[in-house]
Amino acid sequence: MATKEFKAPEMLRTGDPTGFCPGCGHGTVGRLGFEVLDEMGLLEKSISVYDVACDSLYMWAIDTDCVGTAHGRAIATAAGVKRVRKDCPVWAYVGDGASYSIGFQHTVWSAVRNENITVVIINNGVFGMTGGQMAPTTLIGQKTTSSPAGRRADVNGYPMDITKILTGQDIAYLARGSIDTVANINKTKKYIRKAFEKQMNNEGFSxxxxxxxxxTNWGLSPHDSLERIRNEVMEVFPIGEYIERGVK
Amino acid sequence: MADNEVIMKGNEALAEAAIRSGCRFFSGYPITPQTEILEYMSWRMEEAGGEAIQTEDELCGAYMLFGAAAAGARALSTSAGPGFSLYQEAISYLVGSDLPAVLVDVSRIGNALGDISQSQGDYELIRKGNGHGDTMVIALTPASVQEIVDDVQLAYELAEKYLHPVIILYDAAIGQMMEGVTLPEMSEHDINKFDWSVKGIEKGQHGRKITNVSYFCDNMYVGYEKYLRDKYKAITDNEQRWENVEVADAEVVCVAYGISSRVCKEAVRNARAEGIKLGLIRLKTITPFPVKAFEEIGPDCKGIEVVEMSIKGQMVDDVALATKCNIPIYGYLTSYLVPDSEKVIEVAKDILAGKAEEVL
Known part of the structure; x- marks a missing residue:
C-alpha cells in the first residue's frame, strides 16, 4: 500500500512545544503557511509578523526571521517591513480580534493601498488568549465570557464578514478556508499557496x-469543535475563493 | 553659492536632511503645522528611491515605521500634538524592542484640538510620556533650521548607537520659518548593516526575533531591569547637550529651548549691554535633561528664569531637580505667544528687585 509521509518543515522546530491548547487550530493553520513557503523554496527568506495573542507562539517554534508587534498592528507592521524588503516574502499571521476589531483599519487600508503582503487570519470567533471573549466574528447567540447570554445583534451587531467588506476591492487575492476536514485543509493550503504566489508576483494584497x-474557549472537545465549524460557522462564513486578480 | 547652501523652511529642511542622512522610509498623516514634511516627502522620497506613505492614521504610520526599522531601514514618522499622542503606544514598542527610529513632533498650541500656532506644550509628552511601561527616549530640541538639519543626522546616529527611538521636538515657529542652511551631502544607509534586523536568513543561520528584548534577558525581567537601567544611564551620562551663554557670572539664568531660547539669547545680549548680568542655559536635549549645564551656575545667581511657552510651566520640575532646589525658580510663561526679549529682561529685573513670584 502506498504511504505518504506528512513532514513538517525542518525549521518548524517540532521539538519545541508551541504552547497551543489541545485541538487548537493554530497548529494546523500556521504549519500550512510554513509548509507552503518551504515547498516554494521561500522559507529562509520569509519574514513573519505576529500580533500579541496565540498566533505569536509561532515566533518561538519557527526558526526564521520574525517580528512581534502590538495588538492589531501586525498587518501595518508587515506592510512596513515589505516596503523596505521587497525581495522577502512577508506575511502577517493574526487573529480575528486583531484584524477585524482593534486593527481593522489596517486590514482595510492595506487592502486599499494593495500592500504587497500576505495576511492569514484565524477566524475562531473568540479572543482566545484572554479567555474567550466576544470577537467581531462571534456568531449570533454564541455564548462567550463577554456575551454570557449569547451575542445579540441589537447590542453587538452582526458577525463581521471580511469577504463582504472587501467585495469589489482591487486586491490580488481573497479566500476563506477551513480546517474541519482533511479535504478542506488541503484546499486551504492551496489558497495560502496562491496568496504567496500572488505576492511573489508583485500583484499586491492577498x-x-x-x-x-x-x-478551550468554545467548551467543546476538539472533535465537536470541528463539527461546530461544519454545522454552524460555515453557514455564516462560507468558504471559497472570493477575489482573484485576473479571474472573473 | 554651493548647492548645499539654500534657504529652506524648517519642515522641508528636516525632510531633505532625513533623505540625505539615508532615510528611505517615511510615513505621515496630514496635520498642521508639520504637513510640509509629508508633502515634501511625497515627491522627494521617490527621487531618492525610498518609500513615502500617507497612512490612514498615525497608528498605521507608527507601526509601518516599526516594521521598516525592524528590517534595518532608516525610517521617519512625523506628526504634531494630537497626532503625536497617537504615537505613544508604538514608541513604547520601539523602546521595548530596541529599535532605532526617528520621530518628529512639531508642537502646536493646546490640549484637545487646540489650534495650529506654535507652543511648547508637548514638553512633558516627549520628556515623560512615551507610552506605557518604563520608557524613556532621546529627545533633541533644535532652535533653528540649521539645527534641525544637524539634529536629523545626529538622531539617526544616536538611535543606532543605543538601538533606541529618538524624537526631535520643535515648535511650529521653527518648523514654519525659512532660514539659510547648509545641507549635508547625500548619503546612503546600508539596510543590511545590522546583524539583528530581519532580512531573511541564510542556510544554517537561526531566525532573528524582533520583539520584547526582555524575553532574551537572564530571568526575563531580572536581566532586563539591569539592561534597561544601564542603557538609560549611558544615555543620561553621555548624551546631555546644551549651550550655555554667559552663565558663570550671571545673577539671573534663563532656561529655555527651541524658539524661546532664541529670544533669550537676544535678551542676554541686550541685558548685558544694560549692565544686567543675565545668562542662558539652552537645552539642546530635554532627554537626557542636561543637568551638567547647571554646574556652571555661579554663587552670584539670585534666580532661574524659566522661559517657556507652556501654561503649566512643564520644564520647571526638571530645573528644580537640576539645581537640587537650591535656587529660586521664576517663570516667564506664555502659551501661543513667542516670548518677547524685553519682557525676559523685565522679569529678570523683577527677580533681582525681589518683586517676582516664584513658580514653585
Whole structure:
C-alpha cells in the first residue's frame, strides 16, 4: 500500500512545544503557511509578523526571521517591513480580534493601498488568549465570557464578514478556508499557496481567512469543535475563493 | 553659492536632511503645522528611491515605521500634538524592542484640538510620556533650521548607537520659518548593516526575533531591569547637550529651548549691554535633561528664569531637580505667544528687585 509521509518543515522546530491548547487550530493553520513557503523554496527568506495573542507562539517554534508587534498592528507592521524588503516574502499571521476589531483599519487600508503582503487570519470567533471573549466574528447567540447570554445583534451587531467588506476591492487575492476536514485543509493550503504566489508576483494584497477551532474557549472537545465549524460557522462564513486578480 | 547652501523652511529642511542622512522610509498623516514634511516627502522620497506613505492614521504610520526599522531601514514618522499622542503606544514598542527610529513632533498650541500656532506644550509628552511601561527616549530640541538639519543626522546616529527611538521636538515657529542652511551631502544607509534586523536568513543561520528584548534577558525581567537601567544611564551620562551663554557670572539664568531660547539669547545680549548680568542655559536635549549645564551656575545667581511657552510651566520640575532646589525658580510663561526679549529682561529685573513670584 502506498504511504505518504506528512513532514513538517525542518525549521518548524517540532521539538519545541508551541504552547497551543489541545485541538487548537493554530497548529494546523500556521504549519500550512510554513509548509507552503518551504515547498516554494521561500522559507529562509520569509519574514513573519505576529500580533500579541496565540498566533505569536509561532515566533518561538519557527526558526526564521520574525517580528512581534502590538495588538492589531501586525498587518501595518508587515506592510512596513515589505516596503523596505521587497525581495522577502512577508506575511502577517493574526487573529480575528486583531484584524477585524482593534486593527481593522489596517486590514482595510492595506487592502486599499494593495500592500504587497500576505495576511492569514484565524477566524475562531473568540479572543482566545484572554479567555474567550466576544470577537467581531462571534456568531449570533454564541455564548462567550463577554456575551454570557449569547451575542445579540441589537447590542453587538452582526458577525463581521471580511469577504463582504472587501467585495469589489482591487486586491490580488481573497479566500476563506477551513480546517474541519482533511479535504478542506488541503484546499486551504492551496489558497495560502496562491496568496504567496500572488505576492511573489508583485500583484499586491492577498488575504486568506481560515475557520479554525478554539476548543478551550468554545467548551467543546476538539472533535465537536470541528463539527461546530461544519454545522454552524460555515453557514455564516462560507468558504471559497472570493477575489482573484485576473479571474472573473 | 554651493548647492548645499539654500534657504529652506524648517519642515522641508528636516525632510531633505532625513533623505540625505539615508532615510528611505517615511510615513505621515496630514496635520498642521508639520504637513510640509509629508508633502515634501511625497515627491522627494521617490527621487531618492525610498518609500513615502500617507497612512490612514498615525497608528498605521507608527507601526509601518516599526516594521521598516525592524528590517534595518532608516525610517521617519512625523506628526504634531494630537497626532503625536497617537504615537505613544508604538514608541513604547520601539523602546521595548530596541529599535532605532526617528520621530518628529512639531508642537502646536493646546490640549484637545487646540489650534495650529506654535507652543511648547508637548514638553512633558516627549520628556515623560512615551507610552506605557518604563520608557524613556532621546529627545533633541533644535532652535533653528540649521539645527534641525544637524539634529536629523545626529538622531539617526544616536538611535543606532543605543538601538533606541529618538524624537526631535520643535515648535511650529521653527518648523514654519525659512532660514539659510547648509545641507549635508547625500548619503546612503546600508539596510543590511545590522546583524539583528530581519532580512531573511541564510542556510544554517537561526531566525532573528524582533520583539520584547526582555524575553532574551537572564530571568526575563531580572536581566532586563539591569539592561534597561544601564542603557538609560549611558544615555543620561553621555548624551546631555546644551549651550550655555554667559552663565558663570550671571545673577539671573534663563532656561529655555527651541524658539524661546532664541529670544533669550537676544535678551542676554541686550541685558548685558544694560549692565544686567543675565545668562542662558539652552537645552539642546530635554532627554537626557542636561543637568551638567547647571554646574556652571555661579554663587552670584539670585534666580532661574524659566522661559517657556507652556501654561503649566512643564520644564520647571526638571530645573528644580537640576539645581537640587537650591535656587529660586521664576517663570516667564506664555502659551501661543513667542516670548518677547524685553519682557525676559523685565522679569529678570523683577527677580533681582525681589518683586517676582516664584513658580514653585
Amino acid at each position: 488575504l486568506v481567512e481560515v475557520l479554525a477551532p478554539c476548543p
